[in-house]
Amino acid sequence: MTAQKSLKDLLTGLIFIGFGLAFGYAALSYETGTALRMGPGYFPLILAGIIIVLGVATLLQSASGPDKTPIGRAPWLALALILGGLAFFGLTVRGLGLAPALFVSTFLSAFASERTGVGGALVMAAGLVLISMLIFVWALGLPLRIFGPWLPL
Amino acid sequence: MKRILATLASVAALGLSAFPAGAQNYPERAISIVVPFSAGGPTDTVTRLIAEPMAKSLGAEIVVQNVTGAGGTVAAGQVAKAEPDGYTILMHHIGMSTAPTLYKNLPYKPLEDFAAIGLVTEVPMTIIGRKDLAPATLQELIDYVKTNKDKVTYANAGIGAASHLCGMLFMEAVGTQVTTVPYKGTGPALTDLVGGQVDFMCDQTTNTTGQIKSGQVKAYAVTTGERLASLPDLPTTKEGGLDMQVSVWHALYAPAGTPEDVVKKLSTALQSALKDQKVIDRFAELGTTPVAQDRATPAAHTEMLASQIKLWKPIIEAAGVAAQ
Amino acid sequence: MDLIANLGVGFEIALTPVNILYCFVGVLLGTLVGVLPGIGPTGTVAILLPITFTFEPVTALIMLAGIYYGAQYGGSTSAILINLPGESSSAITAIDGHQMARQGRAGPALATAALGSFFAGSVATLLLAIAAPPLARVALKFGSAEYFSLIVLGLIASVALAHGSIIKALGMIVLGLLLGTVGQDLYSGQPRFTFGFFELYSGINFVSVAVGVFGVAEILRNLEDEKTRTLLVKKVENLWLTKDDFRRSVNPVLRGTALGSLLGVLPGGGHVLAAFASYSLEKKISRNEAEFGRGAIEGVAAPESANNAAAQTSFIPLLTLGIPAHPVMALMIGAFIIHGITPGPNVMTDEPALFWGLIVSMWIGNLLLVLLNLPLIGLWVKLLTIPYRVLFPAIIAFACIGTYSIGLNAFDIYAIAVLGLIGYVLVKLDCEPAPLLLGFVLGPLLEEHLRRAMIISRGDPMTFLERPISAGLLAFAALAIVLSLLPAIRKRREEVFSEED
Numbered sequence: 001m002t003a004q005k006s007l008k009d010l011l012t013g014l015i016f017i018g019f020g021l022a023f024g025y026a027a028l029s030y031e032t033g034t035a036l037r038m039g040p041g042y043f044p045l046i047l048a049g050i051i052i053v054l055g056v057a058t059l060l061q062s063a064s065g066p067d068k069t070p071i072g073r074a075p076w077l078a079l080a081l082i083l084g085g086l087a088f089f090g091l092t093v094r095g096l097g098l099a100p101a102l103f104v105s106t107f108l109s110a111f112a113s114e115r116t117g118v119g120g121a122l123v124m125a126a127g128l129v130l131i132s133m134l135i136f137v138w139a140l141g142l143p144l145r146i147f148g149p150w151l152p153l
Numbered sequence: 154m155k156r157i158l159a160t161l162a163s164v165a166a167l168g169l170s171a172f173p174a175g176a177q178n179y180p181e182r183a184i185s186i187v188v189p190f191s192a193g194g195p196t197d198t199v200t201r202l203i204a205e206p207m208a209k210s211l212g213a214e215i216v217v218q219n220v221t222g223a224g225g226t227v228a229a230g231q232v233a234k235a236e237p238d239g240y241t242i243l244m245h246h247i248g249m250s251t252a253p254t255l256y257k258n259l260p261y262k263p264l265e266d267f268a269a270i271g272l273v274t275e276v277p278m279t280i281i282g283r284k285d286l287a288p289a290t291l292q293e294l295i296d297y298v299k300t301n302k303d304k305v306t307y308a309n310a311g312i313g314a315a316s317h318l319c320g321m322l323f324m325e326a327v328g329t330q331v332t333t334v335p336y337k338g339t340g341p342a343l344t345d346l347v348g349g350q351v352d353f354m355c356d357q358t359t360n361t362t363g364q365i366k367s368g369q370v371k372a373y374a375v376t377t378g379e380r381l382a383s384l385p386d387l388p389t390t391k392e393g394g395l396d397m398q399v400s401v402w403h404a405l406y407a408p409a410g411t412p413e414d415v416v417k418k419l420s421t422a423l424q425s426a427l428k429d430q431k432v433i434d435r436f437a438e439l440g441t442t443p444v445a446q447d448r449a450t451p452a453a454h455t456e457m458l459a460s461q462i463k464l465w466k467p468i469i470e471a472a473g474v475a476a477q
Numbered sequence: 478m479d480l481i482a483n484l485g486v487g488f489e490i491a492l493t494p495v496n497i498l499y500c501f502v503g504v505l506l507g508t509l510v511g512v513l514p515g516i517g518p519t520g521t522v523a524i525l526l527p528i529t530f531t532f533e534p535v536t537a538l539i540m541l542a543g544i545y546y547g548a549q550y551g552g553s554t555s556a557i558l559i560n561l562p563g564e565s566s567s568a569i570t571a572i573d574g575h576q577m578a579r580q581g582r583a584g585p586a587l588a589t590a591a592l593g594s595f596f597a598g599s600v601a602t603l604l605l606a607i608a609a610p611p612l613a614r615v616a617l618k619f620g621s622a623e624y625f626s627l628i629v630l631g632l633i634a635s636v637a638l639a640h641g642s643i644i645k646a647l648g649m650i651v652l653g654l655l656l657g658t659v660g661q662d663l664y665s666g667q668p669r670f671t672f673g674f675f676e677l678y679s680g681i682n683f684v685s686v687a688v689g690v691f692g693v694a695e696i697l698r699n700l701e702d703e704k705t706r707t708l709l710v711k712k713v714e715n716l717w718l719t720k721d722d723f724r725r726s727v728n729p730v731l732r733g734t735a736l737g738s739l740l741g742v743l744p745g746g747g748h749v750l751a752a753f754a755s756y757s758l759e760k761k762i763s764r765n766e767a768e769f770g771r772g773a774i775e776g777v778a779a780p781e782s783a784n785n786a787a788a789q790t791s792f793i794p795l796l797t798l799g800i801p802a803h804p805v806m807a808l809m810i811g812a813f814i815i816h817g818i819t820p821g822p823n824v825m826t827d828e829p830a831l832f833w834g835l836i837v838s839m840w841i842g843n844l845l846l847v848l849l850n851l852p853l854i855g856l857w858v859k860l861l862t863i864p865y866r867v868l869f870p871a872i873i874a875f876a877c878i879g880t881y882s883i884g885l886n887a888f889d890i891y892a893i894a895v896l897g898l899i900g901y902v903l904v905k906l907d908c909e910p911a912p913l914l915l916g917f918v919l920g921p922l923l924e925e926h927l928r929r930a931m932i933i934s935r936g937d938p939m940t941f942l943e944r945p946i947s948a949g950l951l952a953f954a955a956l957a958i959v960l961s962l963l964p965a966i967r968k969r970r971e972e973v974f975s976e977e978d
Contacts, residue, residue: 008907009906012645012903015902015906016652026669030662030669037931037936044658071906072701074701075700075701079898082693083894083898089890090887090890093890094885094887106874109869113870115866128874129874131871135875136878142520144878149236194811198811198815226675227675227676227679255666258673306932335929336663338807347617349617350933363799363820364799367822435814435815435817438817
C-alpha cells in the first residue's frame with residue numbers, strides 16, 4: 001500500500017464488505033421466496049448485495065488520494081472501560097439491582113477519562129447513583145429494584 | 154453469556170432459599186405484575202384495572218411492568234426464571250397456550266414452569282369488514298369468502314396475535330384459506346381496514362367497539378355464545394350459522410415453586426378484585442365481564458390452560474405457521 | 478361559526494386552573510424526559526398512566542399529551558447540547574445543532590428550536606382544529622403501496638443529509654437498513670440475525686442505536702485527545718438570536734411547519750419522515766448549502782418546526798379515527814378506555830368538551846413550553862461548562878437507566894455497547910451516523926410495506942404505478958435523482974471542456 005491511498009476509504013470499504021458478507025451469509029439460511037412473494041431472506045440478501053457493491057466502490061475511491069486528516073489514535077483503555085461498564089450494567093442490573101450495577105458501570109466510565117483518578121471516579125459514581133435514584137426512582141417512579149436478589153439484603 | 158447468567162441466578166436463588174421468606178408476612182414489599190405487551194394495549198388495560206383493587210386487598214403496592222418482545226415469550230421467560238416468592242408475577246393471555254406450538258425453542262414450559270393464580274377475564278372477539286364490503290350478514294360473508302377466495306384479504310396483528318388465532322379458526326370453520334396480511338399490531342391493521350386496503354379481520358371488542366359503533370367498519374358477528382350488552386344488535390357466530398367460538402382470555406401466573414399459601418393469597422386478592430364494582434363497570438365497557446369466582450382459581454385455570462394448549466396445537470399446525 | 482363556538486368550549490375547559498396546572502406538569506415532565514438521554518415519552522406516559530386514573534378524563538389526557546409534545550422540545554435540547562437525540566425526529570437536529578453548540582452558539586440554536594417549535598405547534602394545532610376530519614380521510618388513502626413510495630422518496634432525498642462522500646452515506650443508510658432487519662420477520666415469523674436469543678426477536682431498540690452511534694461514539698471521540706484539547710466548546714458568544722439568525726430562520730420555519738403538518742397526519746412513520754424531509758429540502762434550496770453540517774441555523778430551524786408540527790397533527794388519526802400513530806397515543810387510547818370513553822370518531826361528537834379542551838390545551842401547552850424553555854436556555858448553556866470528564870459518565874449513567882427502563886431488556890444495553898463500537902469506528906473513518914439512523918428507522922417500514930403491497934396486489938408490482946398517489950411520489954423520487962445528478966453531469970462536462978483548452 002502506498003501513501004497515495006486513502007486508508008479511511010480502504011477500511012470503510014472493507015467494513016462495508018464485511019457487514020455485507022456476514023448479513024448475506026446469515027440470510028442465505030432463510031427462505032428467499034420470489035420477487036412477487038418475498039420470503040424473510042429476500043430483503044436482507046438484496047441489502048447485503050448493495051452494501052458489498054458500495055464497499056467495493058469505496059475501495060476503488062480510496063485510490064483517489066491520501067486522507068486529508070489522519071485517523072489518529074484510539075483511546076483503547078477508555079473504549080474498553082466504557083464498553084465494559086455498559087456490559088456490566090446489562091449483565092447485573094437484574095441480579096444486583098439498579099444502584100450497585102450503576103455504581104460499578106459509572107465508576108468504570110468515569111475512570112475512562114485520563115484526568116480522573118480512582119478517588120475522583122468513586123466520588124463521581126456515588127454522586128451519579130444518588131442523582132439517578134432521585135430523578136428516576138423517586139421523581140419519575142420507574143419500577144426498578146434498587147437492590148437485587150443477588151444481594152443478601 | 155446466557156449460561157453464566159443462569160448459573161449466577163441459580164446460585165443466588167439457592168442462597169436465598171436457605172432463608173425461606175415467611176409466607177405469613179407476605180406481602181412485605183411491592184409486587185410486580187409483568188405484562189408481556191406494550192402499555193395501552195388490551196392486556197395492559199386489563200392488568201391496570203385489576204391491579205388497583207388487588208393492591209388494596211393485599212395491602213401492598215403493585216407495579217405494572219411492560220416487558221415486550223417475541224409475542225410475549227420474553228416476558229414469560231423472565232417470570233419463569235424469577236424468584237418464586239410471589240413478588241414477580243405474570244399477566245398473560247391466550248398466547249400462553251399457543252406459544253408452545255408457535256415457538257419451537259421456547260425457553261419455558263407453560264404448565265411446568267408456572268403456578269396458575271387464576272383466570273381474570275375473557276374478552277370476546279368480533280368479525281368485522283371494511284365498510285364497503287359487499288356481504289351484509291355473516292352467512293353472506295362466508296359465501297363471499299368461499300367464492301372469492303383468491304381475492305379476499307384477511308388482516309391480522311402479527312403472528313400469535315389474537316386476530317391471527319381468530320382468523321385461523323374462522324378459515325378452518327369456513328373450510329377456505331384466504332390471503333392473510335400481517336401487520337405490526339392492531340392499530341395499523343385497523344387503519345388499513347378502515348381505509349379499505351384489506352377486506353376483513355377479527356379482533357377483540359376492546360379494539361373494535363368504537364369503530365363498529367361509529368360505522369367505520371361493518372360488523373358481522375361476535376364470537377361468543379351470547380350477544381354482548383355493549384353491542385346488542387350484533388349476532389353471535391352461532392346465530393350466523395358458523396361453528397366457532399373464541400375469546401381472548403387473560404390470566405395471572407406465578408413462577409413454579411411459589412409457596413402455595415402465597416399463590417392462594419394472590420388468588421384470593423384476584424377474586425375480590427373481580428367483585429369490585431369499578432372493575433365490573435370498566436370491563437363492561439370493554440365488552441367483557443370478570444370471570445366467575447370458581448374459574449379465578451389456580452386449579453381451574455391450570456386445567457383450562459392444559460386444554461387450551463391441546464386445542465390450539467392441531468389448528469396452528471394445520472395452518473402451517475411456526476415462528477420457530 | 479361552529480369553529481369559534483367549539484374553540485370557546487375548548488378554552489373554557491383548558492383554562493380551568495386544574496387543567497392549566499396539569500398541562501404545565503405534563504410539558505415540564507415531557508421536557509425533562511426529553512432532555513434525559515434514553516428515557517422517552519413512551520416510558521413516562523406508561524408509568525404515569527395509573528396516576529391519571531384518579532383525574533378527570535380531560536385532565537388526564539391533557540397531561541399525557543403534554544408529556545408527548547413536551548418531549549419533542551426536550552429531545553432537541555440534548556441533541557444540540559450533547560449530540561444525543563432523544564427521539565428519532567431530533568436526530569436531524571443534532572447534525573447542525575451540535576455543531577452550532579461547539580462553535581459557542583448553543584444559545585441561538587436552542588432559541589431557534591424553541592421559537593420554531595412554538596410557531597409550528599400553534600399552526601398545526603389550528604390545523605387540527607379546522608381540518609382534522611378531511612385530513613384524516615386523506616391519511617386513510619395511504620395504503621402500503623403509498624407508504625413504500627413515500628419511504629423510497631424519503632431515502633433518496635436523505636442523501637442530502639451527507640456532507641461528505643455520497644457513497645459512504647449510501648453505505649451507512651444500507652447498514653442501517655440491515656440493522657433494522659434484525660428480529661422476527663413479521664410475515665413468516667422467522668427470526669433473523671438473532672443468534673437464537675429470544676431477547677432479540679423484537680429487533681434492536683431505536684434508543685440503543687441512537688445512544689450507541691451518537692452518544693457513545695461521540696464520547697469516545699472526545700476522549701481521544703483529552704490532553705491536547707481542554708475545552709469542548711468555544712466560548713459561548715451570545716444567548717439570543719442575531720438579526721441575521723432570525724432572518725435566515727423565518728423561511729425554513731415556515732416550510733418546516735407546512736411539511737411537518739402534512740406528514741404528521743400519516744400514521745406510521747409520518748412524524749419521523751417530517752424532520753428528515755424538511756432538512757433535505759432546506760439543504761437543497763439553500764444558497765449556503767456548504768454550511769449545512771457545519772452549524773447552519775436553517776438545519777435546526779426547519780427540522781425542529783417540522784417535528785413539532787408533526788407531533789401535533791399526529792393526534793389527528795387518534796382523535797378522528799381512534800387510531801394511534803405513535804406508542805404514546807396507543808397509551809392514550811388505554812387512558813380513554815380506562816376512563817370509560819370509547820376511542821374512535823365518536824369522541825368528537827359525544828365528548829365535545831374533551832375533544833376541544835384537549836386541542837386548545839395543546840396550544841396552551843406550546844405556549845407554556847416556549848415560556849419554560851426560553852429562560853432555561855441560559856441554564857442549558859451553562860451545562861456545557863461542566864467539565865466533560867464529569868458530563869460523560871452522567872450521560873452514560875442516564876442512558877443506561879433510560880434505555881433499560883423501556884423494556885427491562887438487558888439486550889438493549891448490550892446493543893448500545895456494540896453499536897457504540899461500530900459507530901465509533903465508522904465515524905473515525907469519516908462516515909456519518911445520521912444516515913445510518915435514518916436507514917434503521919425506515920428500513921423495517923420499507924420492507925413491511927413493500928411486502929404487504931405485493932401481498933395485497935397478488936404479486937403485481939404495477940400496483941406502485943397504478944395507484945395515483947404512489948405513482949406521484951415515485952415520480953418525485955425520480956425527479957430528485959435527476960436533479961441531484963444534473964450538477965454532477967454539468968460539472969464533469971465542464972471539467973472535460975477545461976481539459977481540452
